[in-house]
Amino acid sequence: MAVTMREVAALAGVSLKTVSNVINNYPYIRPETRAKVEFAIQQLDFHPNISARNLAQGRTGLIGLVLPDLRIPYFAELAYSVMGAAEQLGRKLVIEQTGERGQRELEVLRAKGRRLTDGLLFSPIAMNPDAPALLDVGYPLVLLGERVFGAPVDHVTMDNFAGARAAALHLAERGCRDIAVIGTRAEETAGSSVLRLAGLRAGLAEAGLELNPLLIAETDRWVHKEGARLMSDLLDQGVPLDGVFAMNDALALGAMHAIHRRSLVVPGDVAVIGFDNISESESSDPRLTSVDPGREQIANEAVRLLAARIDGETTPAQTVVVRHTLVRRESA
Amino acid sequence: MAVTMREVAALAGVSLKTVSNVINNYPYIRPETRAKVEFAIQQLDFHPNISARNLAQGRTGLIGLVLPDLRIPYFAELAYSVMGAAEQLGRKLVIEQTGERGQRELEVLRAKGRRLTDGLLFSPIAMNPDAPALLDVGYPLVLLGERVFGAPVDHVTMDNFAGARAAALHLAERGCRDIAVIGTRAEETAGSSVLRLAGLRAGLAEAGLELNPLLIAETDRWVHKEGARLMSDLLDQGVPLDGVFAMNDALALGAMHAIHRRSLVVPGDVAVIGFDNISESESSDPRLTSVDPGREQIANEAVRLLAARIDGETTPAQTVVVRHTLVRRESA
DNA sequence: CTGAAAGCGCTTACAG
DNA sequence: CTGAAAGCGCTTACAG
Numbered sequence: 001m002a003v004t005m006r007e008v009a010a011l012a013g014v015s016l017k018t019v020s021n022v023i024n025n026y027p028y029i030r031p032e033t034r035a036k037v038e039f040a041i042q043q044l045d046f047h048p049n050i051s052a053r054n055l056a057q058g059r060t061g062l063i064g065l066v067l068p069d070l071r072i073p074y075f076a077e078l079a080y081s082v083m084g085a086a087e088q089l090g091r092k093l094v095i096e097q098t099g100e101r102g103q104r105e106l107e108v109l110r111a112k113g114r115r116l117t118d119g120l121l122f123s124p125i126a127m128n129p130d131a132p133a134l135l136d137v138g139y140p141l142v143l144l145g146e147r148v149f150g151a152p153v154d155h156v157t158m159d160n161f162a163g164a165r166a167a168a169l170h171l172a173e174r175g176c177r178d179i180a181v182i183g184t185r186a187e188e189t190a191g192s193s194v195l196r197l198a199g200l201r202a203g204l205a206e207a208g209l210e211l212n213p214l215l216i217a218e219t220d221r222w223v224h225k226e227g228a229r230l231m232s233d234l235l236d237q238g239v240p241l242d243g244v245f246a247m248n249d250a251l252a253l254g255a256m257h258a259i260h261r262r263s264l265v266v267p268g269d270v271a272v273i274g275f276d277n278i279s280e281s282e283s284s285d286p287r288l289t290s291v292d293p294g295r296e297q298i299a300n301e302a303v304r305l306l307a308a309r310i311d312g313e314t315t316p317a318q319t320v321v322v323r324h325t326l327v328r329r330e331s332a
Numbered sequence: 333m334a335v336t337m338r339e340v341a342a343l344a345g346v347s348l349k350t351v352s353n354v355i356n357n358y359p360y361i362r363p364e365t366r367a368k369v370e371f372a373i374q375q376l377d378f379h380p381n382i383s384a385r386n387l388a389q390g391r392t393g394l395i396g397l398v399l400p401d402l403r404i405p406y407f408a409e410l411a412y413s414v415m416g417a418a419e420q421l422g423r424k425l426v427i428e429q430t431g432e433r434g435q436r437e438l439e440v441l442r443a444k445g446r447r448l449t450d451g452l453l454f455s456p457i458a459m460n461p462d463a464p465a466l467l468d469v470g471y472p473l474v475l476l477g478e479r480v481f482g483a484p485v486d487h488v489t490m491d492n493f494a495g496a497r498a499a500a501l502h503l504a505e506r507g508c509r510d511i512a513v514i515g516t517r518a519e520e521t522a523g524s525s526v527l528r529l530a531g532l533r534a535g536l537a538e539a540g541l542e543l544n545p546l547l548i549a550e551t552d553r554w555v556h557k558e559g560a561r562l563m564s565d566l567l568d569q570g571v572p573l574d575g576v577f578a579m580n581d582a583l584a585l586g587a588m589h590a591i592h593r594r595s596l597v598v599p600g601d602v603a604v605i606g607f608d609n610i611s612e613s614e615s616s617d618p619r620l621t622s623v624d625p626g627r628e629q630i631a632n633e634a635v636r637l638l639a640a641r642i643d644g645e646t647t648p649a650q651t652v653v654v655r656h657t658l659v660r661r662e663s664a
Numbered sequence: 665c666t667g668a669a670a671g672c673g674c675t676t677a678c679a680g
Numbered sequence: 681c682t683g684a685a686a687g688c689g690c691t692t693a694c695a696g
Contacts, residue, residue, distance in 0.1 A: 002447075045470070047444065047446055047447050048444075048447065049387070049447060050392070050445060050447050050448040051383050051386035051387040051392055052387050054383035054386070054387075055381070055383040055384050055386075055387050060382070060383055062426070062448075069412065070402070070408045070409070070411050070412045070415070071408060071409055071412050071611055073405070073408075076402045076403060076405075076408035076411075077402070077403050079402050079408075079427075080401065080402045080403050080429070083402070083427065083428075083429060092426055092428070092445070092448065093426065093427065094394075094424055094425065094426055095411075095415065095425065095427060096415075096424070097412070097415060112379065112380075113382060113424070114379055115334075115379045115380065115381060115382050116382040116394075116424065138377070223615050224612055224615040224616065225614075225615030225616075225617070226615075228615075228617050254615070254617075257589075257592075257616075257617050258617070260589075260592055260593065261592065261617065263595060279403055280556055282557075283555050283556040283557030283558075283560075283586070284556065284557075284589075285557070285560050285586075285589050285590070285593065
């Protein structure tokens with residue numbers, strides 16, 4: 001068996017409590033006592049049994065991050081940021097995936113091992129937006145994203161509408177008149193695509209522009225290849241266009257690619273704006289102008305709210321809307 | 333406080349042991365007994381305290397995955413696969429990042445909370461390759477990748493040399509004669525870049541070709557932008573070239589982009605091969621030919637080996653070399 | 665500043 | 681098939 005505190009205490013000639021005090025940095029310990037204990041810890045190569053500590057303390061120090069799929073850049077970057085935020089607060093992260101289409105969302109929320117984590121950060125893409133009560137799960141949970149609103153839990157989100165509106169105004173300001181959208185989702189009535197489309201329309205309207213139905217390209221797969229395919233289709237149509245708003249950066253990068261393949265120039269012939277500001281967007285050519293959702297801030301707020309709930313905070317559920325920014329680069 | 337097994341046992345009118353049996357699917361339980369217990373569990377909404385179970389069992393069921401940075405697509409995809417493999421074996425994954433340059437590698441291996449996980453999967457990029465003894469950490473650890481060889485631990489890797497050699501032969505077979513490399517690292521004496529370069533040279537030699545020193549482009553940042561920049565520089569030089577071997581897919585994708593910007597055609601004018609086969613490579617235009625390291629198999633083998641060590645396996649450390657494949661798509 | 669003792673909520677031989 | 685009891689290795693009031 002591994003070394004225990006009892007053996008450390010014996011070697012140091014002190015009680016268990018004193019060893020515990022040293023390990024947990026209890027401030028008032030006589031320096032000699034501390035030294036003796038630390039020496040014994042070294043000597044024996046003692047590492048505390050975390051499960052025992054967790055049992056005694058009634059918490060594990062672990063938080064869960066439930067997201068669709070780490071292969072999607074946005075979520076990988078979200079995980080990166082959340083991990084940093086969790087570490088700041090001395091917590092570790094257990095990530096669980098619900099699938100590219102969120103197939104396992106409800107299952108994961110109700111899995112039997114749930115009490116392993118002290119609480120959950122949940123980023124749904126599939127769950128029924130009209131059943132927010134499903135999120136009343138009986139343990140601390142913070143909701144992320146724009147799939148569900150009005151749930152009885154803390155919620156961290158960005159203003160998708162405003163972000164898309166800002167993108168529209170930026171395109172208009174640059175002189176774009178015929179703006180295409182890539183990535184709408186016909187069958188959806190909630191979530192980012194709907195909010196972003198509405199924001200885009202609003203921004204265009206403010207600039208005296210309207211969306212030409214022929215320039216709306218639909219897809220629910222927001223990946224590079226789809227962006228390229230849809231952009232090609234749009235260009236094939238022959239309907240004039242001088243600007244593109246893509247629902248996310250992967251689509252935008254694909255669209256830029258298709259534009260270049262025609263020997264057209266971004267932004268000279270067609271300006272392109274994406275959404276999410278993933279790291280690839282700062283190393284594309286030209287670098288992509290994109291709406292930055294404020295991922296770091298989302299991560300920080302979410303972990304902060306969750307930690308507060310875990311610590312017993314009982315104020316009413318709150319929604320935090322994080323500040324977005326339009327990151328202007330060469331593509332628009 | 334939360335509901336405990338004791339309360340379940342009381343409500344069901346059985347002993348703790350029986351409740352435990354039901355929870356853990358012990359086979360020989362009388363159906364009525366099981367039903368009574370399950371009813372009580374439902375009634376009370378009982379969820380077992382995982383920390384207590386972990387303490388009693390002497391393990392947490394958690395494995396750690398230590399990698400540089402989730403924002404790097406290769407590692408995000410590795411994490412994806414490892415998570416799947418872990419789940420297969422009923423384990424959960426705690427991911428820890430050591431930084432884009434692996435700054436915190438040693439620190440993470442020796443952190444005080446180490447006993448939270450039953451063992452670690454470790455993918456180093458920075459640690460001293462000549463100090464494999466550093467990996468003798470006193471808990472189950474499986475090494476990943478090609479940074480370190482000869483450590484006294486299980487190791488899962490792919491044959492980088494053979495993969496690059498296959499790529500070279502493929503390019504030669506297609507008729508390429510003047511082949512450029514993107515992503516060598518001058519200051520390195522170990523790791524993927526060194527092995528891949530050697531394999532490339534070997535393959536070219538077999539085809540009667542040699543690497544032109546003017547066509548070797550160095551960088552230690554294996555990202556899209558660098559691929560594009562270096563490819564531009566190579567083309568600017570005016571030295572003829574008709575093939576490119578990139579050290580990873582991000583570089584290859586960037587290189588393709590630079591080629592297209594000159595209105596050259598991939599693969600017609602220049603064929604391009606990458607390494608890693610990340611998911612973006614199947615949605616690029618043209619789709620990228622790439623050496624697939626066998627990520628799923630790496631993940632499965634690594635988790636399997638680690639689980640065996642955790643279960644007390646004491647056979648000598650072994651190295652598993654996973655089968656790579658050259659995924660032929662349009663770019664070469 | 666430090667000690668003795670109870671308790672956290674499970675699992676697991678050992679009996680029967 | 682099921683029960684009574686010990687034990688996993690910490691933390692935490694409570695005393696002093």
